Amino acid sequence: MLKTKLSLALILFFISFSNSLLAQEKLNAFFPGKIWKDNNGVHINAHGGGIVEYKGTYYWYGEHKIEGEKGNTAQVGVHCYSSKDLYNWKDEGIALAVSDDLKSDIAKGCILERPKVVYNKKTKKFVMWFHLELLGKGYEAARAGVAVADKATGPYTFIKSYRPNAGKMPFYASGTPLTEQVNCDKPANKSDGFFCRDLPGGQMARDMTVFVDDDGKAYHIFSSEENFTLHLAELTPDYLSHTGKFIRIYVGHQTEAPALFKKDGTYYMVGSGCTGWAPNPARWFKSKSIFGPWEFMGNPCEGEKSNITYGGQSTHVLPAPGKKGEFIFMADKWEPKNAIDGRYLWLPVKFDKGDIKISWLDKWDLSIFK
Numbered sequence: 001m002l003k004t005k006l007s008l009a010l011i012l013f014f015i016s017f018s019n020s021l022l023a024q025e026k027l028n029a030f031f032p033g034k035i036w037k038d039n040n041g042v043h044i045n046a047h048g049g050g051i052v053e054y055k056g057t058y059y060w061y062g063e064h065k066i067e068g069e070k071g072n073t074a075q076v077g078v079h080c081y082s083s084k085d086l087y088n089w090k091d092e093g094i095a096l097a098v099s100d101d102l103k104s105d106i107a108k109g110c111i112l113e114r115p116k117v118v119y120n121k122k123t124k125k126f127v128m129w130f131h132l133e134l135l136g137k138g139y140e141a142a143r144a145g146v147a148v149a150d151k152a153t154g155p156y157t158f159i160k161s162y163r164p165n166a167g168k169m170p171f172y173a174s175g176t177p178l179t180e181q182v183n184c185d186k187p188a189n190k191s192d193g194f195f196c197r198d199l200p201g202g203q204m205a206r207d208m209t210v211f212v213d214d215d216g217k218a219y220h221i222f223s224s225e226e227n228f229t230l231h232l233a234e235l236t237p238d239y240l241s242h243t244g245k246f247i248r249i250y251v252g253h254q255t256e257a258p259a260l261f262k263k264d265g266t267y268y269m270v271g272s273g274c275t276g277w278a279p280n281p282a283r284w285f286k287s288k289s290i291f292g293p294w295e296f297m298g299n300p301c302e303g304e305k306s307n308i309t310y311g312g313q314s315t316h317v318l319p320a321p322g323k324k325g326e327f328i329f330m331a332d333k334w335e336p337k338n339a340i341d342g343r344y345l346w347l348p349v350k351f352d353k354g355d356i357k358i359s360w361l362d363k364w365d366l367s368i369f370k
Contacts, residue, residue, distance in 0.1 A: 027087040050116040071339030074112035095154035142204035163202025194225035207256040279308040312345040323369040
């Protein structure tokens with residue numbers, strides 16, 4: 001009996017030791033679509049996420065998923081991880097927790113998606129925006145939620161949720177023909193109709209991102225008008241509200257998952273079509289001005305499975321560390337039947353005479369950027 005106990009103890013020791021070694025194994029490359037373990041040896045749980053860099057450390061925020069049928073609702077909150085090299089990530093815990101108060105906008109079981117954090121240099125606050133659907137309401141609320149923290153890792157304090165730009169009409173550049181401007185007396189199409197319907201109470205805000213320009217101004221980009229049109233809206237100097245100035249992009253075409261970045265004075269944006277959890281062709285846009293006009297440019301992906309974005313959907317485009325003018329495309333491979341198993345597809349963005357290209361790689365590292 002003593003030998004049996006000793007043998008069992010040794011087996012358990014070696015299992016624990018092996019798991020410890022696996023947890024501490026350092027990565028030096030990206031493996032798109034594979035299980036990506038954190039410092040504890042656990043698959044990273046930060047879906048639909050985004051990354052902010054602060055004082056040499058990268059912070060990755062995303063939806064914390066659980067197993068089972070409740071996995072696509074917010075049962076825990078927004079998870080945060082930190083890294084110095086983008087390959088190896090430390091679990092920093094839950095940055096924004098959902099509330100046990102069922103009357104809270106962010107009550108446990110609500111839908112809280114695509115959290116994005118930006119740092120405000122003036123207020124010295126970290127600001128998190130996200131798409132919010134109220135508990136038990138399906139996707140009818142279509143709100144933007146905002147939270148704030150003093151530290152990158154949180155805890156974040158929820159401030160409010162609402163539909164942006166209530167009573168505000170879009171901004172149009174001087175000389176824009178009246179035929180291209182929304183007319184609520186006589187909506188020209190289905191998307192205009194949704195815009196006018198929601199004008200008094202604010203515009204729908206679903207899939208989203210936040211972008212901070214070189215001058216420190218921040219912008220909230222989100223799917224609106226029943227997902228038929230993207231809105232790009234200016235935020236107030238504290239990044240906590242909307243100023244009322246916004247534009248509509250690719251009117252009448254269902255676009256989700258926007259990810260915006262800037263290179264050499266040109267603004268780029270990658271998004272997707274709307275096919276539920278199923279993947280579809282990515283789409284990209286570019287503009288010389290943040291307020292447009294934005295030009296639709298087609299699918300940036302190349303090669304096999306480019307028609308389904310390699311099984312993923314865009315969530316963020318990250319400037320490559322130490323490589324000015326180089327970027328990393330971040331996408332999620334959703335697993336709606338077991339959301340916690342969702343994978344991450346990170347791929348380098350290539351530039352060719354002002355066009356962007358994304359190609360599949362089974363394995364790659366930052367040395368790809370010369």
